[in-house]
Amino acid sequence: MQLSEADIIKKSEIDLTEILSAIWRGKWIIGITTIIFAVSSVFYALSLPNTYRATVLLSPVEDSQGGVLSNLKSEFGGLAAMAGVNLGGGKSNKAALALQVMQSRYFINNFVEKYKLKPTLMATEGWMLGSNELVFSPETYDAENAKWIRNVDAPFKPEPGIQELFEHVTSENLAVIEDKEKGLVTVAMTHFSPYVAKSMVENIVVEINEHMKTEAIAEANIKIEYLKKTLADTSVADMQRIFYQLIEQQEQTKMLAQTQSQYVFKTIDPAILPIQKAGPKRALICIGLTFLGGVLAVAFVLFRHFVLGNRVKQ
The missing domain is CATH 3.30.1890 (Bacterial polysaccharide co-polymerase-like)
Known part of the structure; x- marks a missing residue:
């Protein structure tokens, strides 16, 4: 059965609403995971020696x-x-x-x-x-x-x-x-x-x-x-x-x-004695790891909702 354009748009809206709803229900998991990654990234960045x-x-x-x-x-x-x-x-x-x-x-x-x-x-x-x-x-x-x-x-x-x-x-x-x-x-x-x-x-x-x-x-x-x-x-x-x-x-x-x-x-x-450090780029490390933590948390929440949730329903 071929879906009409209106049905496709409606189905897409339902899917998007369901995704946003799943993310909202898992907001605590996403927030806590992101914070953990953010704090860990700070400690990790500070542990790296200057170059x-x-x-x-x-x-x-x-x-x-x-x-x-x-x-x-x-x-x-x-x-x-x-x-x-x-x-x-x-x-x-x-x-x-x-x-x-x-x-x-x-x-x-x-x-x-x-x-x-x-x-x-x-x-x-x-x-x-x-x-x-x-x-x-x-x-x-x-x-x-x-x-x-x-x-x-x-x-x-x-x-x-x-x-x-x-x-x-x-x-x-x-x-x-x-x-x-x-x-x-x-x-x-x-x-x-x-x-x-x-x-x-x-x-x-x-x-x-x-x-x-x-x-x-x-x-x-x-x-x-x-x-x-x-x-x-x-x-x-x-x-x-x-x-x-x-x-x-x-x-x-x-x-x-x-x-x-x-x-x-x-x-x-000629070369001079470098006073300012060349690395590591600690701010970029913190931003990157924090972003990674948020992405992983969102992926986990969606996986739990769409994959594990459907298995439970079945």
Whole structure:
């Protein structure tokens, strides 16, 4: 039997009235449950330790080698290609590569190992303002004996591995934000201790510059060795000129790398000790949990009325 439009509207009004009536009859359950969630959310939010974020604003250092290679390519590109030498000459992507390296497992693991930050990052649960001491989780790390005591299943070990460390750092501590319009990069470190956050963000900038500098010098040495060997094997004057200029360019790369402390990124706005907390957002936590409690209470009241009530009637 097909219902008319008037019957459908009437049926909908009846259903809505019944829903509102069920909610009204269960108002005490909804109210008490919401209050319990609200009070619990306040205690929960207050139990969470503060976190602090230190940031540094960086500008990529311009590469002065691109022009030399472009000139060589335009003048001797064909001859070099015939000799099997790639002059390149494209735009340097040094800063973009450095950003990827900074967020890689290899770099982060080496950074943490060098500065012995694994317990600081993976085992702390707070920071004491008065004594400026980290609070370590007693179930995770024995600070007195410097020993990991986590209870984990095989094949995992009490001490966190590379993958676990990387996921924790990239999700909880490190944030790299690139502003492509302005050509600037913001690096941020978050931790329970503002002193640790500031120290880490400063050190990570130093380490990425040092890492890229070391890589550039090593690569330049390999290229110089190859170019010198190839130069000794050729008697073509134009090719010899190319090799001499390429060797000179690689020597210049080494010189710049050895003399520039800020090889890839130049600090525009250095990190300061963060005084204001970055988290947790206690107000949002309280609102969210209170709202969740109200929704669950309404759902329970409607379930009791429409499901359990119908079973009783049957």
